[in-house]
Amino acid sequence: MKRITIIGGGASGTLLALNLLKYSGDGRLEINLVEKRPHIGRGVAFSTQEDSHLLNVPAAKMGAYADDVEHFHRWLNDSEMDYSALAFVPRRIYGEYLREQLEEANKNKGQNVALNIFDDEAVDVEIKEGKASVQLASGDHIYSEKVALAFGNFLPPHPTIDDQSFIDSPRYFQDPWSPEVFDSIGTDDSILIVGTGLSMVDVTMQLYKLNHKGLINAISTRGQLPAVHKLGFTYPPFFEEIKGARRVTDVLKTVRAHVKKAEAESSDWRAVIDSLRPVTQQIWLDLPLAEKKYFMQHLSRYWNVARHRMAPEAALIIDELRGTGQLQILKGRLQKITWEVGIGFDVRYATIGLDQYVHADVIVNCIGSESRFDKLDSRLVKNLISAGSIRCDDLRFGLDATPDGQLKGADGQASDMLYTLGTALKGVLWESTAIPEIRVQARDLAHKLISE
Ligand SMILES: Cc1cc2nc3c(=O)[nH]c(=O)nc-3n(C[C@H](O)[C@H](O)[C@H](O)COP(=O)(O)OP(=O)(O)OC[C@H]3O[C@@H](n4cnc5c(N)ncnc54)[C@H](O)[C@@H]3O)c2cc1C
Structure with a gap:
């Protein structure tokens, strides 16, 4: 029996569990999902019950599955919720959708597959002789061979002023x-x-x-x-022109030229930015560290305004x-x-x-989630850092890991027991916080964990 523990049952942890259930076939697998909030699938983004809190991605792009991005929109219509493909739906509905998808996958899972949900907080992970022991705040332990940290968004840092x-x-x-x-x-x-x-x-x-x-x-x-979103425009991909670029300013120059072209062709600059989305992580991975630092210091705020x-x-x-x-x-x-x-x-x-x-x-x-893991007020993160099981990435914008989520410890070695996805990979991949990226990571990580 293979055992996998997922810490965090927000969108990332839920999507990972969903993909493990979907792709495990009849293999013997035990999935343990630990969530300290009362509901699975909601996390920080989708716990709100306010109808005024909308998704910032249109319905037709919010599907839970990497190979079926329109699934959420079809689910809305099947559930007799009359939203167009371009609608920005209240986020609480998305949380409901994710919970229902997990329930469905659990009903249809293979005979030898089990999903256990723990309504608890994980406070430590001890790794010894190829086994991980996840310690819960209640005092219980979960034993498994693999652990995925899907702890997502943390509280924002306080404003940086002397007298706090x-x-x-x-x-x-x-x-x-x-x-x-x-x-x-x-x-x-x-x-x-x-x-x-x-x-x-x-x-x-x-x-x-x-x-x-x-x-x-x-x-x-x-x-x-x-x-502000302006929908209904498309722009052809132009990744070949920036593939392997080693300087941020070269990428910027090319993007600017395409924005001009889009405007001249009655398209819209947003479509140019959106056309980069499937390749943004690759562009980031190709840049040297100094260029990433330059981007974060001088350009990231413009990117954030244009992208989010x-x-x-x-x-x-x-x-x-x-x-x-x-x-x-x-x-x-x-x-x-x-x-x-x-x-x-x-x-x-x-x-x-x-x-x-x-x-x-x-x-x-409303500063946004703290990215410095070494400053986080989380018992689990503190314990993992002091044990040398995880470390900050070079940009101190998330955790150090391989692009496919194998966490690196204090010695720089990629672990074959500790994994992550979502927000913690921001420094490694830059774009790693929204459903379009997370659903791909969840699918790929599920395949990796099942096959290893
Ligand atoms: C307000 C807001 C709105 C957003 N809107 C959108 C949107 O419209 N579209 C989009 O694509 N993306 C959106 N995002 C991005 C969002 O981060 C992702 O879509 C996704 O929800 C992230 O899920 P997550 O599971 O990684 O993180 P989280 O939502 O933060 O979930 C992590 C979960 O882990 C649990 N957890 C953490 N530590 C432990 C522990 N030690 N033990 C047990 N449980 C633990 C937490 O309780 C939490 O439930 C939004 C983000 C925010 C903050």
Whole structure:
């Protein structure tokens, strides 16, 4: 009997379990899936029950299976949910879809295959003589030959300012997805959102839905909002022109030329970016470390704005709120935040060397998941790092691993027992956080684990 333990039952862990069930045939296999949240398949992204929280990928591209990307859209229609292929569907429905797919695969699995779900937190993995023992917070242990770490998104880091005493305030929320955020916000409270990406859009959409009256300020160093999806355009692949490029600026030059061409041919720049999606990881893998560092320092924010786009429905609301002045986008670097009971937060930030001030009753952190694993407040990650079983990648943007997810330990050796997929591979693959990438990784990793 082969035994595989998956730590984390968000989308990544669920898709891996799903593929293991699907491809294991009649082989003898025990799959253990450990999830500390109450629901399997939801994770951070799909736990929301808010209809205003939309997928940022159209329905026809969100299929759970790498070889059937339209599956989710067909499932919607089969479930009598009338969404077009281009619709941006509420994320809670996607969580339901993943749970149902896992249930189906479990019903149809081979006779000698078992799926065990553990409603628990994994706190350590001990590896000895070809066996892994996963220790759970409850004190139980799971024994297996292979372990996949699918721990996904972590809480964002706090804003980097010297005096961090403001984080103790009950009105500062490090976790923008905590239900407490909206339970505790008064209608007239002024809000400061740190970050101007897709999480900020979510928080603002929910405030809008709750008919919030107070001022909403959102701040980031560049004050750039995500671009807006514009569907219905295509652009032919041009990977051959950048294949093997060793300099980021060469890639950029080629992409710019194609954006110009797209515009001249009445296409759209978004279609050019989207045409790169299947090859983005390969472009990244071909670049030397120094070029990756250059990209992260100087260009990644532009890539993020262009690549991680918001649904047009969300953009309409953001525009409306900006139009009335209720939502203001601030550009600058946070310098100081003080908090006093009954007064709130006084915030100083700098824009091109000039000090600016803003007041807020509530601060919501929308900076995005912490990528520095050596800074994470996770018992499991701390234990794995101190045992030398895992280490940060060279960019400190995720974990060090082979491109197909074999984790590297402190000695730089790729493990044949510890694997990962999804967010932890961001530094190795750059694009590794969304379903279109994760479903491919889950399929390929399942094949690898079954065949080894
Ligand atoms: C708000 C938001 C919206 C998004 N929207 C989209 C979208 O529309 N389309 C898209 O393609 N992508 C989207 N993404 C990207 C998203 O990260 C992926 O689609 C996917 O959901 C990631 O799943 P995951 O399982 O890797 O991570 P997570 O969702 O973070 O799940 C990881 C799970 O592991 C569990 N876990 C962690 N550590 C342990 C432990 N020690 N023991 C037990 N359990 C543990 C956690 O409880 C969690 O449930 C979004 C991301 C966010 C944050």
